[in-house]
Amino acid sequence: MNQNSKIYVAGHKGMVGSAIMRQLKKEGYTKIVVKNSSELDLKNQNAVNEFFLLEQPEYVFLAAAKVGGIGANIENPAVFLYDNLMINSNVIHAAYEYKVKKLLFLGSSCIYPRLSLQPMKEDYLLDGKLEPTNEGYALGKIIGIKLCEYYNKQYGCNFTSAMPPNLYGENDNFSPEHSHVIAALIRKFHEGKQQQSKEVVIWGTGSAKREFLYVDDAAEACLFLMKNYDNSTHINIGSGEDISIYDLAIIIKDVVGYKGEIVKDTSKPDGMPRKLMDNEKIRSLGWQYKIGLTEGIKKTYTWFLENEKK
Numbered sequence: 001m002n003q004n005s006k007i008y009v010a011g012h013k014g015m016v017g018s019a020i021m022r023q024l025k026k027e028g029y030t031k032i033v034v035k036n037s038s039e040l041d042l043k044n045q046n047a048v049n050e051f052f053l054l055e056q057p058e059y060v061f062l063a064a065a066k067v068g069g070i071g072a073n074i075e076n077p078a079v080f081l082y083d084n085l086m087i088n089s090n091v092i093h094a095a096y097e098y099k100v101k102k103l104l105f106l107g108s109s110c111i112y113p114r115l116s117l118q119p120m121k122e123d124y125l126l127d128g129k130l131e132p133t134n135e136g137y138a139l140g141k142i143i144g145i146k147l148c149e150y151y152n153k154q155y156g157c158n159f160t161s162a163m164p165p166n167l168y169g170e171n172d173n174f175s176p177e178h179s180h181v182i183a184a185l186i187r188k189f190h191e192g193k194q195q196q197s198k199e200v201v202i203w204g205t206g207s208a209k210r211e212f213l214y215v216d217d218a219a220e221a222c223l224f225l226m227k228n229y230d231n232s233t234h235i236n237i238g239s240g241e242d243i244s245i246y247d248l249a250i251i252i253k254d255v256v257g258y259k260g261e262i263v264k265d266t267s268k269p270d271g272m273p274r275k276l277m278d279n280e281k282i283r284s285l286g287w288q289y290k291i292g293l294t295e296g297i298k299k300t301y302t303w304f305l306e307n308e309k310k
Contacts, residue, residue, distance in 0.1 A: 001029075001059050001102070001226055008033045008057035010042060010091055011064030015171040016106060016164075019219035020061050027223065033057055043086040045093075052098040060103040061222060062091050062144070068178040070133050070203070070271050077136035084140025092147045096157055103159040104226050105148050107141040107234060109211065109275050110134050111163060119278040122163075122234055131272040145234050152232040161234035162225055165277055169215035169296060170303045182212065185249055186301055189256040199261045200253070203268035206246030211276050213238050214296035217289040224287045236277040239289045245270075248293075255297050 001007070007024065011017035012034040024032055033055050041047050042064055066083035073080055088105070095103045112120040113128030125145070130138045148159035168182040176187060185202065192200040221237040229235060243251075249262050291299070 003028045003030060005029070005058045006031045006033060006056065007059045007061070008055065009061045009063065010087075011062070013037070013171075014063060014065070014067070015169065015173070015215050016167060016218060017061070017063040018171045019169065019215040020063060020222055022216070023219040023223050042090055043083060045086075045090045048090040048094045049097065052094040052100075056098060058101045059226065060091065060095050060100050061226070062088070062103060062105045063222075064091070065106070066137070066140075067173075067180075069180045069184060070269065072178045073134040073137055074269075079136075080134075081136035081140050084137060085143055088140060088144035088147060092144065092151060092159065095159065096151050096155055101158065102226060102230075103148070103157070104222055105144050105159065105161040106222065107145055107161050107163045108138070109163055109165045109236075109238070109277050110138040110272070111142050111145065112275070112277075114272050118274050119240070119276045120236070121278040122236060122281065125234070133269055133271050148234075149232045158230055160225065160229055160231055162222055163234055163236045163277065164218045164221075165211035165213050165238040165275065167213055167215050167218050169300050171215075172300065174304060174308070181210065181245065181248070182252065182297065182300065185252045186256065186297070186304055189253050189258040190301075190304070192260055193256055193258045197260055199263045200258065201263045201265050202245065202249050203265055204245065204270035205266050206249065206264050207244055208270040208272065209242045209244050209274040209276065210248070211238050211240070211242040212248075212293055212296070213289060214291040214299070217291050221282065221287055221289075224285075225282075228285055235281050236279050237282055237287070238277045238279050239293075240277070240279045240283075241293075242274065242276040243293065251294055252297055255294070255301050
């Protein structure tokens with residue numbers, strides 16, 4: 001992939017896709033093709049095929065997905081499975097049909113079993129039952145991984161998959177109903193600060209542990225893999241460090257400047273007890289994350305303040 005290669009970023013308006021766009025432009029790539037969801041419905045196979053026929057991209061970053069937090073996943077399992085199944089199937093098949101040189105599919109750490117050994121190695125995939133609260137989303141991502149693997153095996157394609165942990169940062173979704181944990185907590189503590197609330201409620205026991213990666217680091221990892229990793233086996237990208245949800249809440253409370261108490265709603269689910277990925281493979285290739293958790297949360301809160309009323 002060079003500066004004159006034609007590159008399609010699927011999902012360029014989302015948090016990850018927009019970060020990949022920033023990284024591509026930063027590194028001097030100029031021939032980038034994008035379409036809004038209103039212009040191209042990736043769930044429509046005919047529309048996707050027509051787009052690939054017209055544009056003939058050489059490289060594809062598949063960052064488009066139906067995403068949401070634990071509440072949204074519990075309420076809409078069929079939507080999360082169907083939408084991601086269709087998006088992944090259509091784009092990966094079109095990349096094969098129209099002879100894309102390389103595709104990078106962005107997955108999620110939720111592909112691993114609920115009670116997986118920690119840290120989670122790449123070969124732990126399908127070793128056990130998935131976390132029920134996001135099973136639909138996880139299955140959609142697993143299908144994407146396997147499609148890349150099988151298209152490589154059967155057709156000689158060069159499709160690979162990157163598995164990030166929980167991502168956060170610029171362009172995250174801060175809606176109360178559909179946001180992931182860091183965005184949700186930023187909004188909760190910010191509104192608690194504005195309203196001078198005595199307490200902010202967090203879901204679950206607070207004991208569940210999660211690994212987080214700032215989205216610009218994830219985008220840098222995606223470009224690194226596009227240039228340096230040609231393998232059917234999916235690869236983990238992350239920080240290699242995790243933190244309990246309660247300790248995370250304390251950091252966000254401090255960054256936001258909220259002075260009240262944190263209260264745990266133990267009637268709400270924790271999700272997977274722990275999700276820490278083994279990142280030895282990508283580190284051995286020469287990639288390492290740069291932005292620490294507290295720094296990343298500060299950057300995210302600054303972006304939220306600048307954009308919340310837009």
